[in-house]
Amino acid sequence: QVQLVESGGGLVQNGGSLKLSCAASGGDFGTTAMAWWRQAPGKEREFVAAITWSGGVIRYSDSVRGRFTISRDNAKNTVYLQMDSLKPEDTAVYYCNAEPLYRDGKFVPGDDWGQGTQVTVSS
DSSP states (O other): OOEEEEEOOEEEETTOOEEEEEEEESSOGGGOOEEEEEEOTTSOOEEEEEEOTTSOOEEEOTTTTTTEEEEEETTTTEEEEEEOSOOGGGOEEEEEEESOEEETTEEEOOSEEOOOEEEEEEO
């Protein structure tokens, strides 16, 4: 089981940027695929981005592609989400997730989650 702690959320204006971090412990981070998900009020949790253990394969949802960048530093057991050109519709709680799966054409979350970090984009 992997313990995950997100940080970096906050309030930002439309068009602004934030960088989220997720620190992992308790597992073999260097061999674990990681993902970011988000959940807006009244909506289901949705996939944002995923990265393989080596960083060699990266995937994004259509809604964030070209604006968000996922990366990782295995030496620091940390995965990042750089969010640029933020929009009010990006407002959500963002969650870090370990070992997502790709099944039937979509990502399915793994079992380990962080507590989430709130991102609010004002219009």
